[in-house]
Amino acid sequence: MTSNLIAFVSRGNYSHALMCTVSPTLIEAIGDGVTNLNAQNCFVHDLKHIRVLRYSAPAIARAAASAAMLFFSKGYSVPRAVASVLPDAPRFRPKDDGIFCSALVAAAFRTAGAPEFAAVKPMRVTPAWLQNSPHFPDVTDDLCRRILSPNNIEEMNALDGARMPSPMAGQSALFRSYFRQVMRAYR
Incomplete structure (x- = not known):
């Protein structure tokens, strides 16, 4: 619901x-929260539902990929995601320290x-900002091909539909809880 509203x-x-x-x-x-996903365990119902964008400078793209792991x-912050499309005013500034999808990128x-x-x-x-950026050309047609559904499709994640929790979700939650405890002790 929130994602559709932002779009x-x-x-x-x-x-x-x-x-x-x-x-x-x-x-x-x-x-x-911020977690990993294996692309080999994903599928798309219809390619019109996704876009694969590639940053135009490969060296910076590799550095950004490494930098993303710092997060x-x-x-995750729903309030910050919603605030991304609201006027930049103090009353709309969320108090949490989370992040959302396009802010991560x-x-x-x-x-x-x-x-x-x-x-x-x-x-x-927002995702629209990234979509409209001239620095992220669309390479969807170069990378994605329509194929018959794999035999194990029930065990896969739909990038444009229902998702299973990432195998890394538990580790991500554990790291988050450790961080909160350290921050409480530090304060």
Whole structure:
């Protein structure tokens, strides 16, 4: 529901963003927080539901992939995701320290030194912003092919539909709980 609202308000066609770290591993921020997903265990119902965007500078893209891992296990923030499409006013600034999908991508590219992200606030970046960026050409047709459904499709994740929890979700939650305890002790 929240994702569809963000896509609608930001005038985008997509409601989620994730990125490849080291093929076939993807990283994303979802309700369980920032976690990994194996692309070899995924399928798409219809290619019109997804876009594969590739950053135009390969060296920065590799650095961004590494930088994204710094966010592994960070909590997810629905309030921050919603605030990304609201006016930038103090009353709309969430108090949590979580992240959301497209902010993860933007923060990784900003950390990697992508020049077009230098002045961008990652928490204001939506999937539509990424979709409309001239620095992320669409390579969907080059990378994706329609095939018959695999025999184990019931055990796979639909990138455009129902998802199973990531095998890394438990580890991500454990890291998050350790971090909270350390921060409480530190304060």
